[in-house]
Amino acid sequence: MGTLCHLRRLKTRLVSDFHSWCTLQAPNAGGKLLPRIYVTRRIPPDGMKILRQSGLCNIEQWDSDEPVPRSELLEKVAGIRGLYCLLTEKIDAEVLDAAGPSLQVVSTMSVGYDHMSLEELKKRGIRLGYTPDVLTEAVAELTVALLLATSRRLLEAVDEAKNGGWGTWKPLWMCGYGLTGSTVGILGLGRIGAAVMARLKPFGVKRFLYADTGPRPDMATKIPAEFVPLDELARHSDFIVVCCALTPETKGICGNSLFSRMKDTAIFINTSRGGVVNQEDLYQALVNGQIAAAGLDVTEPEPLPTDHPLFKLKTCVILPHIASATVATRNAMAALAASNLLAGLQGKAMGKEVPL
Amino acid sequence: MFSVKAFSLVEAIRLATSCSRLAGRLIHPAVCHVHHWTKRSMDSRWSYRTGPNSTGRAGISAPQTKVMAKQERPGLLILEIGGVCGVLEGHVELLKKQFHLITMKEFLKNKESLSEKIKSVFIYECRPVIDQELLQSLPHLKVIANSGVGVDHLDLKLVSSFGVKVTNTPHAVSDSTADIGMALMLASARRLVEGCQIAVSPQTERFAADWLADEVTGATLGIIGMGSIGYKVAKRAKAFEMKILYHNRNQRKEEEEQAVGAHYCEKMEDLLQQSDFVMLVVNLTPQTHRLIGKRELELMKPTATLINICRGAVVDHDALVDALQNGIIKAAALDVTYPEPLPRDHPLLKLKNIIITPHIGTATVQATRMMTEEAVANIQAVLNGLPIPSEVIPQ
Numbered sequence: 001m002g003t004l005c006h007l008r009r010l011k012t013r014l015v016s017d018f019h020s021w022c023t024l025q026a027p028n029a030g031g032k033l034l035p036r037i038y039v040t041r042r043i044p045p046d047g048m049k050i051l052r053q054s055g056l057c058n059i060e061q062w063d064s065d066e067p068v069p070r071s072e073l074l075e076k077v078a079g080i081r082g083l084y085c086l087l088t089e090k091i092d093a094e095v096l097d098a099a100g101p102s103l104q105v106v107s108t109m110s111v112g113y114d115h116m117s118l119e120e121l122k123k124r125g126i127r128l129g130y131t132p133d134v135l136t137e138a139v140a141e142l143t144v145a146l147l148l149a150t151s152r153r154l155l156e157a158v159d160e161a162k163n164g165g166w167g168t169w170k171p172l173w174m175c176g177y178g179l180t181g182s183t184v185g186i187l188g189l190g191r192i193g194a195a196v197m198a199r200l201k202p203f204g205v206k207r208f209l210y211a212d213t214g215p216r217p218d219m220a221t222k223i224p225a226e227f228v229p230l231d232e233l234a235r236h237s238d239f240i241v242v243c244c245a246l247t248p249e250t251k252g253i254c255g256n257s258l259f260s261r262m263k264d265t266a267i268f269i270n271t272s273r274g275g276v277v278n279q280e281d282l283y284q285a286l287v288n289g290q291i292a293a294a295g296l297d298v299t300e301p302e303p304l305p306t307d308h309p310l311f312k313l314k315t316c317v318i319l320p321h322i323a324s325a326t327v328a329t330r331n332a333m334a335a336l337a338a339s340n341l342l343a344g345l346q347g348k349a350m351g352k353e354v355p356l
Numbered sequence: 357m358f359s360v361k362a363f364s365l366v367e368a369i370r371l372a373t374s375c376s377r378l379a380g381r382l383i384h385p386a387v388c389h390v391h392h393w394t395k396r397s398m399d400s401r402w403s404y405r406t407g408p409n410s411t412g413r414a415g416i417s418a419p420q421t422k423v424m425a426k427q428e429r430p431g432l433l434i435l436e437i438g439g440v441c442g443v444l445e446g447h448v449e450l451l452k453k454q455f456h457l458i459t460m461k462e463f464l465k466n467k468e469s470l471s472e473k474i475k476s477v478f479i480y481e482c483r484p485v486i487d488q489e490l491l492q493s494l495p496h497l498k499v500i501a502n503s504g505v506g507v508d509h510l511d512l513k514l515v516s517s518f519g520v521k522v523t524n525t526p527h528a529v530s531d532s533t534a535d536i537g538m539a540l541m542l543a544s545a546r547r548l549v550e551g552c553q554i555a556v557s558p559q560t561e562r563f564a565a566d567w568l569a570d571e572v573t574g575a576t577l578g579i580i581g582m583g584s585i586g587y588k589v590a591k592r593a594k595a596f597e598m599k600i601l602y603h604n605r606n607q608r609k610e611e612e613e614q615a616v617g618a619h620y621c622e623k624m625e626d627l628l629q630q631s632d633f634v635m636l637v638v639n640l641t642p643q644t645h646r647l648i649g650k651r652e653l654e655l656m657k658p659t660a661t662l663i664n665i666c667r668g669a670v671v672d673h674d675a676l677v678d679a680l681q682n683g684i685i686k687a688a689a690l691d692v693t694y695p696e697p698l699p700r701d702h703p704l705l706k707l708k709n710i711i712i713t714p715h716i717g718t719a720t721v722q723a724t725r726m727m728t729e730e731a732v733a734n735i736q737a738v739l740n741g742l743p744i745p746s747e748v749i750p751q
Contacts, residue, residue: 041565065566086565137573141596145542152539152720155552157713161697162705178720180531202591203538204531306558320555320563322546326571 034058035081035345040068040089043109044327047084047334054342057082074098082341086110092117096124105344109337111135111324112273113354114246122356129340129350131333133191138329140195142297142322143241143271147200150295150317151239151267152176177238177265177292180204185237186225187211187254188244188272194219196241209233212244234261239269246273254278259285266291271323274300279310286315297323429456430739431473433463433494435483443480447728451478454732460484467493476501476735482509491518499738501731502748504718505529505585506667508640512750522748523734526584528726533717534588537665540689541577541593541633544661544711545570570632570659573597578631580624580647581638581666582608589635590616603627628655633663640667648672653679661687665717668694677703680710691717 039061051059060076062068067088077083077099087110107129121128149155153176182205186193189210197208208225215227244250255278268291270277285291293315302321310316336351343350432455436442451457463470474494479502486500499521507524515522547569554560577593579586582604590600600618607620621627628634634656638644649672662685664671679685687709696715698705737744
């Protein structure tokens with residue numbers, strides 16, 4: 001199997017080299033001989049610039065801020081060599097079949113790749129680029145922002161200051177929970193989890209715990225954070241922050257068994273993927289006072305239907321998936337995704353590639 | 357990282373020694389005056405500093421103080437227990453251990469006998485109101501213990517003329533207030549309030565990829581007033597890789613600056629011109645009243661955000677409305693206003709580029725408890741003639 005893959009890659013590389021050669025040989029061919037790529041959305045300028053200036057590809061784009069309709073996507077991908085997509089596009093056998101054997105590289109402008117069918121990509125020898133690292137700071141920063149906003153009831157407070165109850169002061173009115181002397185538990189200690197802990201440390205956190213598939217001393221020692229089973233993380237944490245990737249193993253991992261073990265004063269924060277949370281169970285945990293509050297930057301689906309019961313809870317703060325939504329980060333993501341795509345087209349090593 | 361941690365451990369002890377050595381010359385960093393700008397003459401009762409014995413956390417926890425025999429418990433006057441401005445019911449036990457609690461109602465009913473017993477007053481949410489009449493009726497009063505840092509509701513000169521000391525609780529509130537400063541900065545930069553509205557709005561069909569905010573990571577934070585709260589903000593901001601500038605009457609020691617990577621701006625103007633976020637953490641005194649007005653706002657970058665977590669009157673609200681409406685600065689985030697609450701038709705409430713919270717800097721379960729503990733420790737220290745953890749001295 002390994003040899004087969006190797007051969008496939010070698011073949012891709014040779015073909016790609018051949019194409020590069022063709023490009024070089026036919027510089028005036030009006031782009032016709034250039035490999036076609038499809039970009040599924042209007043993307044930040046830094047990314048587009050890299051693609052355009054490379055002279056390596058013929059770009060077709062869904063020129064809109066809205067996601068491309070599925071039918072349009074299926075039509076446009078036929079015969080392309082590279083696909084530049086966002087996490088709104090589900091890339092499965094249907095899309096890959098529609099693209100046909102010419103497709104060589106998929107580059108997603110996201111750190112998560114749960115919208116990709118990895119098996120299908122692997123089967124076809126298609127390489128996959130993604131954009132980790134460049135959004136670590138932005139996501140960690142938003143995670144702390146959401147944690148503070150949730151625990152200190154910022155949104156409720158803003159509403160009170162503007163419209164409501166200010167003046168009818170009661171002793172514990174608008175009282176939240178502070179970080180000083182608290183225990184913070186991170187579910188999934190990767191780059192983002194470690195960056196969240198580093199930011200929370202000067203807030204006077206007493207103890208950091210983390211749960212993961214195994215100990216991560218490389219990330220944990222400098223904090224320091226203790227590796228514990230999920231049950232223990234739930235029992236001891238005043239704040240639980242979910243930073244893990246969505247995989248079949250983590251799907252719905254935050255459900256009743258987690259919430260029922262948590263402190264009734266604990267705050268639950270999720271900035272990873274909505275799918276790791278069982279939203280029914282979370283709703284019940286909040287309504288029944290099993291936990292104090294929740295802050296979610298991600299839900300399943302996105303956006304949540306407006307009549308969703310979680311919206312009715314003052315103890316649940318919901319954001320529209322903005323963890324990486326900063327000008328600097330989106331540009332960096334767009335640029336990295338563009339260079340990943342170009343590297344893939346040329347059969348070169350990508351800046352960030354998902355090993356398949 | 358390591359040096360920050362080490363610093364926080366030794367900070368209290370070292371400052372304690374240096375302060376007592378230089379008593380009278382050095383101002384404790386819990387209080388920071390910015391008095392280069394006298395803008396308007398004001399009642400001098402607002403000018404004060406924290407006493408030289410104001411150290412770190414040592415001595416603020418109530419259990420460390422001696423529990424007196426029941427018959428000796430000194431009288432402590434409070435407004436009431438529970439209710440809108442009364443002492444939290446959960447804190448009554450803590451107070452009763454040390455003091456004979458007397459409510460205002462009980463005192464007014466039985467002034468003659470109770471006035472002999474009352475040695476201290478505990479002020480919670482600015483109540484009870486301290487005036488000449490009350491001070492005259494309490495001949496044995498030694499100390500007024502304020503819960504919270506700001507004492508702009510007290511006439512310090514008047515209190516002092518009765519030989520009564522005033523204490524506050526800077527140590528108890530510094531963490532929770534610094535946290536709110538960070539929360540407001542992050543919420544404003546990352547457009548959290550707007551984001552929430554998008555997430556819940558029935559009009560939202562999908563999340564737009566081009567809805568973007570600014571990062572605090574790598575940005576420049578200017579802290580005006582580098583007291584204990586300002587310093588804690590700097591510590592937190594350092595973890596976000598922010599460039600930190602500060603303006604204070606006194607420059608901090610080099611090792612204190614280095615521990616948080618803060619650069620001193622002797623002139624506030626320099627700080628205003630360079631900062632992406634300007635955070636106000638000063639005491640309200642005649643010198644800091646309307647410290648930030650039209651001129652100061654115009655010095656700020658048009659992309660900058662003003663954050664106020666100290667007292668509303670430090671900012672000229674009319675100038676702020678104008679600056680926010682005309683793009684002189686990008687946004688503001690205020691936990692404090694003047695007055696509180698703002699009149700319901702105040703123009704600040706109608707702006708989109710502002711976040712206002714209802715003075716929740718100290719509103720955490722932990723901070724309210726620690727405020728009462730620190731007040732208890734202050735009273736005990738005054739009554740026993742011991743060094744006072746946090747004394748407020750009128751100037």
